[in-house]
Amino acid sequence: MLLARESVFRSSYFSEFFLFMVLFLMIILFCSFGSVDLFSFYLFFEGRLVPTLFLILGWGYQPERLQAGIYLILYTLFASLPLLVGVIGVYNSSGLLCFFFLSDPCLSRVFFYFCMVFAFLVRIPLFLVHLWLPKAHVEAPISGSMILAGVLLKLGGYGLIRVMVFLVNFSFNLNFFWISISLLGGFLVRLVCLRQTDLKSLVAYSSVAHIGIVVCGIMTVNYWGFCGSYVLMIAHGLCSSGLFCLVNIVYERTGSRSLLVNRGLMCLIPRMSIWWFLLRSCNMAAPPSLNLLGEVVLFRSLVSWSWLTILMLGGLSFFGAAYTLYIYSYSQHGSFYSGIYSCSIFYVREFLLVFLHWFPLNLLILFRDVVSFWL
Amino acid sequence: MAGVVRMVQGSVFRRSITLSYGKNVRIISTSKKNRETVSVAEPTDKSETTESTIVSKKNWVSYGYDFKRQEDDTNAMHSTFFFSITLCIVFGGFVFTYYPDVLLRDWAQREAYLELRRREAQGLPPIDRNLIDPQKIVLPSDEELADTDIII
Numbered sequence: 001m002l003l004a005r006e007s008v009f010r011s012s013y014f015s016e017f018f019l020f021m022v023l024f025l026m027i028i029l030f031c032s033f034g035s036v037d038l039f040s041f042y043l044f045f046e047g048r049l050v051p052t053l054f055l056i057l058g059w060g061y062q063p064e065r066l067q068a069g070i071y072l073i074l075y076t077l078f079a080s081l082p083l084l085v086g087v088i089g090v091y092n093s094s095g096l097l098c099f100f101f102l103s104d105p106c107l108s109r110v111f112f113y114f115c116m117v118f119a120f121l122v123r124i125p126l127f128l129v130h131l132w133l134p135k136a137h138v139e140a141p142i143s144g145s146m147i148l149a150g151v152l153l154k155l156g157g158y159g160l161i162r163v164m165v166f167l168v169n170f171s172f173n174l175n176f177f178w179i180s181i182s183l184l185g186g187f188l189v190r191l192v193c194l195r196q197t198d199l200k201s202l203v204a205y206s207s208v209a210h211i212g213i214v215v216c217g218i219m220t221v222n223y224w225g226f227c228g229s230y231v232l233m234i235a236h237g238l239c240s241s242g243l244f245c246l247v248n249i250v251y252e253r254t255g256s257r258s259l260l261v262n263r264g265l266m267c268l269i270p271r272m273s274i275w276w277f278l279l280r281s282c283n284m285a286a287p288p289s290l291n292l293l294g295e296v297v298l299f300r301s302l303v304s305w306s307w308l309t310i311l312m313l314g315g316l317s318f319f320g321a322a323y324t325l326y327i328y329s330y331s332q333h334g335s336f337y338s339g340i341y342s343c344s345i346f347y348v349r350e351f352l353l354v355f356l357h358w359f360p361l362n363l364l365i366l367f368r369d370v371v372s373f374w375l
Numbered sequence: 376m377a378g379v380v381r382m383v384q385g386s387v388f389r390r391s392i393t394l395s396y397g398k399n400v401r402i403i404s405t406s407k408k409n410r411e412t413v414s415v416a417e418p419t420d421k422s423e424t425t426e427s428t429i430v431s432k433k434n435w436v437s438y439g440y441d442f443k444r445q446e447d448d449t450n451a452m453h454s455t456f457f458f459s460i461t462l463c464i465v466f467g468g469f470v471f472t473y474y475p476d477v478l479l480r481d482w483a484q485r486e487a488y489l490e491l492r493r494r495e496a497q498g499l500p501p502i503d504r505n506l507i508d509p510q511k512i513v514l515p516s517d518e519e520l521a522d523t524d525i526i527i
Contacts, residue, residue, distance in 0.1 A: 352460075
């Protein structure tokens with residue numbers, strides 16, 4: 001993130017405060033993923049909103065970032081308050097909040113289930129409550145986008161996995177609702193991706209589609225579902241973050257995120273084309289990427305849950321490949337925009353940044369047993 | 376093949392050899408810039424080094440870390456590459472590969488395969504039907520189950 005945001009330091013735009021915000025966010029995320037207690041997890045889960053908001057409002061590019069910040073805060077806070085109620089409910093019934101000892105809290109109310117799950121579904125995000133994500137991603141600075149896509153979404157998935165353990169009784173009866181919304185929503189969002197002209201918005205919508213499959217995997221409450229969602233969360237974090245880097249690299253040169261301006265890039269920066277290709281192929285789960293491993297495991301889990309999911313999964317995969325190839329071809333091939341005056345070469349810093357995103361993505365599939373069966 | 380034939384025919388070949396041997400050959404050219412550095416017969420070491428250092432400062436291409444000071448730029452490049460690639464990828468990969476078996480997962484898989492081979496050799500099924508003593512299993516009675524769906 002610090003590598004990506006070199007322009008902040010170049011223009012000395014409150015660079016020390018920016019650094020502080022990024023570090024503060026990193027510490028909060030580290031604490032949230034390392035917390036053993038449900039309440040401390042909730043605390044850091046909410047706490048990471050503040051530096052994220054500062055990053056978007058302080059270093060975003062356009063005036064629309066105000067609305068994006070409001071969407072982000074209101075969506076997430078509205079859904080998180082019931083989570084606090086649920087946490088207190090768990091404490092009242094079980095007397096403890098440590099993750100390792102939590103079991104069925106004997107609260108036989110569906111309201112409790114929705115309280116616990118809804119916050120993570122908004123965070124992850126589920127299809128119908130995903131509106132904050134394209135706005136926040138587009139308006140956020142590159143570091144904000146990278147950390148949003150790479151880590152913050154995964155907090156929702158991590159929380160869901162933690163919480164599903166003791167919501168199993170409700171899950172068997174009610175999870176079909178979230179699975180069907182996710183699958184149908186993922187399909188629709190992939191169709192929306194085909195229509196996008198803003199590159200960042202496109203990557204944001206493709207995030208929603210990927211995460212939809214992750215949510216389905218967690219909601220099936222299979223071991224394979226959990227493993228596949230875990231793998232796909234890691235893979236998606238690397239892939240989306242890398243794609244945001246690439247979009248930002250192009251944005252820094254052309255000043256526009258529009259696909260109509262950023263085309264024929266192979267003529268201008270051929271060294272970057274290979275990274276576009278590698279990361280795009282990982283995005284559509286082409287072998288040998290970690291996305292492929294995650295999707296294969298998740299497909300297996302979903303199809304074992306119900307064979308009807310094959311219909312949606314087939315559509316999802318097809319349109320995923322369709323928009324990915326279309327975007328790669330449109331942005332790289334063909335003639336470039338005649339309005340571009342000059343374009344600087346691909347710096348070593350950017351090369352390293354994108355390489356570090358791609359390297360674990362294509363390497364970790366060789367360590368399948370370690371990566372997927374960590375749970 | 377065609378290239379070999381042309382080389383054997385000779386005139387181009389001879390010309391290229393004479394050019395490479397003859398350092399005193401003067402090539403007629405209207406542009407003056409290149410000739411000052413190239414056509415000097417015996418350049419001294421000092422002038423070469425001063426010319427090359429001047430040339431590198433004029434045409435410095437940044438690594439992307441700092442566009443004003445070359446030293447800071449180079450230091451930043453070296454440090455980022457060291458920490459990310461040397462430490463995280465190379466050393467981290469080494470530690471990850473040779474780390475002892477956490478939670479005995481690999482050991483358990485090896486033992487399982489050995490056990491399966493042993494049982495297969497003896498003609499036994501992979502897992503015993505009564506692995507858990509049936510007398511220890513307590514099932515709910517039919518009145519307790521009532522209308523609950525049993526999913527196997």
